[in-house]
Amino acid sequence: MCTFEAVASAISVSGLVKTFGSTRALDGLDLEIAPGEVHGFLGPNGSGKSTTIRVLLGLLRADEGSARLLDGDPWHDAVALHRRLAYVPGDVSLWPNLTGGEVIDLLGRLRGGIDTQRRDDLLKRFDLDPAKKARSYSKGNRQKVALVAGLASDAELLLLDEPTSGLDPLMEVVFQDCILEAKDEGRTVLLSSHILAEVESLCDRVSIIRLGRTVQSGTLSELRHLTRTSLAVETVRPVTGLDQLPGVHDLATDGGRVRFDVDTASLDTAVRHLSGFGIRALTSNPPTLEELFLRHYGDEVEQPDQPDQPDNPGRHRSDRQPV
Amino acid sequence: MTTLTGTGAMVRLVLRRDRIRLPVWVLAVVALLMSSVASVLSLYASPAERRSYAVAVGDNPVAVMMGGPGAGLPSIGAIVVFEIAVLGYVAAGLMSALLVVRHTRAEEEAGRTELLRAGVVGRHAGLVAALAVVAGANLAVGALMLAGSVALGLPVVGALALAASLVAFGLVMAGVAAVAAQVTEHPRGASGLAVAALGLFFVLRATGDVAESGLSWASPMGWALALRPFAEERWAVLVLPLVLGAGLVAAALALVDRRDVGAGLVSARPGRPTASRWLSGPLGLAVRQHRASLAGWAAGLLLLGLAYGSVGDSVEQLVSDNPDLAAFFAASGTSLVDSFFAVAASFMALIGAGFALQVATRMRSEETAGRLEPLLGTAVPRWRWAASHLLVAVLGSTIVLGLAGLGLGLAHAVLTDDPAQVGRLTAAVLVYAPAVWTLIGVVAALFGLLPRAVGAVWAVLAVCAFLVLLGETLRLPDWTMDLSPFQHTPQLPAEAWSPGPLLMLVAVAAVLVAAGLVGLRRRDLTA
Numbered sequence: 008m009c010t011f012e013a014v015a016s017a018i019s020v021s022g023l024v025k026t027f028g029s030t031r032a033l034d035g036l037d038l039e040i041a042p043g044e045v046h047g048f049l050g051p052n053g054s055g056k057s058t059t060i061r062v063l064l065g066l067l068r069a070d071e072g073s074a075r076l077l078d079g080d081p082w083h084d085a086v087a088l089h090r091r092l093a094y095v096p097g098d099v100s101l102w103p104n105l106t107g108g109e110v111i112d113l114l115g116r117l118r119g120g121i122d123t124q125r126r127d128d129l130l131k132r133f134d135l136d137p138a139k140k141a142r143s144y145s146k147g148n149r150q151k152v153a154l155v156a157g158l159a160s161d162a163e164l165l166l167l168d169e170p171t172s173g174l175d176p177l178m179e180v181v182f183q184d185c186i187l188e189a190k191d192e193g194r195t196v197l198l199s200s201h202i203l204a205e206v207e208s209l210c211d212r213v214s215i216i217r218l219g220r221t222v223q224s225g226t227l228s229e230l231r232h233l234t235r236t237s238l239a240v241e242t243v244r245p246v247t248g249l250d251q252l253p254g255v256h257d258l259a260t261d262g263g264r265v266r267f268d269v270d271t272a273s274l275d276t277a278v279r280h281l282s283g284f285g286i287r288a289l290t291s292n293p294p295t296l297e298e299l300f301l302r303h304y305g306d307e308v309e310q311p312d313q314p315d316q317p318d319n320p321g322r323h324r325s326d327r328q329p330v
Numbered sequence: 331m332t333t334l335t336g337t338g339a340m341v342r343l344v345l346r347r348d349r350i351r352l353p354v355w356v357l358a359v360v361a362l363l364m365s366s367v368a369s370v371l372s373l374y375a376s377p378a379e380r381r382s383y384a385v386a387v388g389d390n391p392v393a394v395m396m397g398g399p400g401a402g403l404p405s406i407g408a409i410v411v412f413e414i415a416v417l418g419y420v421a422a423g424l425m426s427a428l429l430v431v432r433h434t435r436a437e438e439e440a441g442r443t444e445l446l447r448a449g450v451v452g453r454h455a456g457l458v459a460a461l462a463v464v465a466g467a468n469l470a471v472g473a474l475m476l477a478g479s480v481a482l483g484l485p486v487v488g489a490l491a492l493a494a495s496l497v498a499f500g501l502v503m504a505g506v507a508a509v510a511a512q513v514t515e516h517p518r519g520a521s522g523l524a525v526a527a528l529g530l531f532f533v534l535r536a537t538g539d540v541a542e543s544g545l546s547w548a549s550p551m552g553w554a555l556a557l558r559p560f561a562e563e564r565w566a567v568l569v570l571p572l573v574l575g576a577g578l579v580a581a582a583l584a585l586v587d588r589r590d591v592g593a594g595l596v597s598a599r600p601g602r603p604t605a606s607r608w609l610s611g612p613l614g615l616a617v618r619q620h621r622a623s624l625a626g627w628a629a630g631l632l633l634l635g636l637a638y639g640s641v642g643d644s645v646e647q648l649v650s651d652n653p654d655l656a657a658f659f660a661a662s663g664t665s666l667v668d669s670f671f672a673v674a675a676s677f678m679a680l681i682g683a684g685f686a687l688q689v690a691t692r693m694r695s696e697e698t699a700g701r702l703e704p705l706l707g708t709a710v711p712r713w714r715w716a717a718s719h720l721l722v723a724v725l726g727s728t729i730v731l732g733l734a735g736l737g738l739g740l741a742h743a744v745l746t747d748d749p750a751q752v753g754r755l756t757a758a759v760l761v762y763a764p765a766v767w768t769l770i771g772v773v774a775a776l777f778g779l780l781p782r783a784v785g786a787v788w789a790v791l792a793v794c795a796f797l798v799l800l801g802e803t804l805r806l807p808d809w810t811m812d813l814s815p816f817q818h819t820p821q822l823p824a825e826a827w828s829p830g831p832l833l834m835l836v837a838v839a840a841v842l843v844a845a846g847l848v849g850l851r852r853r854d855l856t857a
Contacts, residue, residue: 061703061855064706064707065706066703066706066707066855068852068854085706086709087709089708089710094707096703099704101701102615102618103439104516104618105601105609105618106600106601106603108602108603109601109604112609112610113605113615114704114708116605116609116611117610117612117705117709117710118708118709119709138601138603139600139601140600142439153704
């Protein structure tokens with residue numbers, strides 16, 4: 008649909024360091040995003056997501072490392088780059104005496120113009136009253152103002168910093184539709200979040216950061232092989248020997264019922280083993296990013312088997328804090 | 331009383347939040363006043379000096395406008411009252427009004443009141459706690475003033491009356507601010523209303539005292555002086571401010587009962603669903619943000635100018651009635667009317683500078699409120715955004731000064747039937763524009779280089795005001811006086827016009843703005 012200037016990479020960040028006094032907010036962060044990609048940027052509060060985005064916007068100057076945005080330098084070419092991107096902050100504060108509609112128009116014009124058709128369409132979809140003063144908007148409505156302003160632009164890159172933090176589930180669906188449309192139009196999206204379901208359904212690739220450093224980056228399927236599937240099985244004969252299999256965790260037996268987690272790599276072996284006992288019923292919960300996420304930020308359950316996971320470069324055992 | 335439940339805890343919260351701010355306010359007010367008291371005592375130690383002071387100022391309308399009716403001159407206590415009382419009322423009034431709004435409407439707009447009211451806290455607890463703390467601050471000012479004055483050897487009864495008049499006026503202003511905080515949804519609007527009331531009190535008293543018309547009795551500031559510290563004190567007058575203060579507080583409490591949390595008495599109406607053509611750039615936004623306040627300040631200063639202009643004529647009457655005074659001014663080589671207008675001009679220029687700083691310091695509050703970030707996320711260069719606010723500050727303050735001068739000139743021209751006065755007196759106020767721009771430059775430089783210290787510019791203005799209002803009286807050394815940009819401005823129409831110092835001030839302002847913009851380009855944005 009839209010055609011954007013060809014760029015080698017939408018965002019390319021390596022070894023980014025930013026300190027505030029004695030706090031090291033970014034500690035060698037890496038981030039690679041290809042044009043047209045929807046990229047999930049995951050991390051707990053205070054891990055450096057917003058700081059990274061502020062550096063990318065040229066609001067903060069990096070202490071070390073390099074950051075490139077749409078083939079430009081985010082600090083020196085800030086204004087030129089901002090014509091090509093739209094930013095939605097996570098905590099939106101607006102001018103109390105301006106209406107939502109005025110703020111949307113203003114932000115659009117400051118970027119170089121606004122598509123009024125698209126704006127009106129988005130206002131309708133997000134069910135936002137543009138005639139209300141910003142002072143009287145709830146957090147969710149302030150968020151919608153920023154989202155409509157960002158999405159109504161024809162920017163080729165969307166930087167969204169926890170954009171759905173105040174939205175209700177209905178509006179989250181609208182938001183997801185909008186992001187998928189943006190993707191179809193060939194835009195690049197950086198979506199920072201700690202809502203994993205959102206990232207899972209929208210993103211091509213995901214980077215997980217913690218303490219200012221990227222701990223994992225890849226496609227969802229690449230990351231999923233690091234996750235486990237939960238199985239609950241009812242068998243004709245009592246299951247034995249399951250605890251001898253590699254990759255089986257948290258085994259709980261209750262008569263003819265067995266519950267356990269299994270590394271996705273060992274799933275096949277486990278199911279073959281089970282079928283020997285006559286499977287009556289089997290439910291499996293697919294691996295979720297939720298779980299992956301938990302394991303990065305402290306999950307005592309998986310600590311015992313940490314040493315036999317040499318293929319998992321992203322885990323920093325020493326960083327893990329006890330829960 | 332259930333509506334007061336939690337007042338104690340709220341008092342502790344206010345004290346905790348302002349554990350630095352409160353002592354600073356109290357000590358700053360006391361230090362400002364006591365340093366002046368000490369200087370007055372040392373300057374006018376001998377009876378001869380006091381007599382010549384009384385002759386020079388007693389019937390001088392310029393002095394009466396700034397100092398009050400001067401009851402009891404030439405006693406040393408009366409000189410102290412003449413020099414510091416009005417300044418003290420303004421300082422205590424500002425302290426009370428700003429602190430009350432800070433702990434009522436500002437909290438409410440920030441949404442913190444809602445959080446507290448959801449707990450076991452009565453409807454009136456927040457307002458009563460704020461008023462209790464502010465009353466305490468006023469009492470502290472009064473107690474320290476009493477102790478200091480007595481320690482410097484002033485009569486105890488008079489010192490007590492002076493301290494009581496300060497406390498009483500502070501309490502009235504706390505009440506005014508408490509009502510103002512119920513009326514508008516916006517803390518800025520509430521402080522604006524309260525400060526406008528303070529200005530009105532001053533103008534009523536100043537015109538009443540100069541014209542000896544009894545108009546001063548319409549002003550709480552007039553009541554405070556009518557207590558006559560050091561001049562056969564009339565203690566009964568104290569009833570007036572105390573009754574008014576109590577009435578205002580009662581009104582504010584009743585208003586709290588009648589409105590929703592977060593709402594004002596003036597409810598918000600729906601606005602435009604789309605932005606007008608004007609709101610399409612940083613300058614349009616800056617104009618939009620400041621236009622209401624510009625209109626308010628412009629109207630206020632126009633009225634103040636008209637008020638000063640309309641008493642200028644009676645100054646001439648007074649001089650012809652008083653041969654001593656006529657001789658004094660004949661010796662100094664300037665006309666009394668002109669020196670009256672020169673003082674009025676410098677006074678209005680200081681107020682206009684307040685507007686300029688309000689606009690310019692908005693840059694910092696926009697940044698800390700997080701509203702700068704989405705703007706700079708668009709294709710707006712930092713310097714253009716800052717320049718927009720600075721331009722509004724420069725042009726807006728120039729408009730405000732021009733209108734103040736226009737009011738002064740129009741009123742005087744009508745009374746003297748001399749149209750030439752319009753241009754002459756407009757110039758007398760407008761000539762201060764470069765001095766005001768210099769202060770804007772100070773804000774710009776601080777914002778770019780030391781953003782956390784932007785608020786210090788208000789202290790700079792306070793020092794300028796101190797030097798303009800009291801510098802001559804206190805016979806401060808020249809180098810101290812030269813620190814104020816106002817000092818370098820020719821005092822039209824009493825002094826001759828000279829462009830040199832003005833060009834120098836413009837150059838200083840330009841350098842400061844340039845330094846600020848360069849600094850802003852290089853620094854991190856802080857949230």
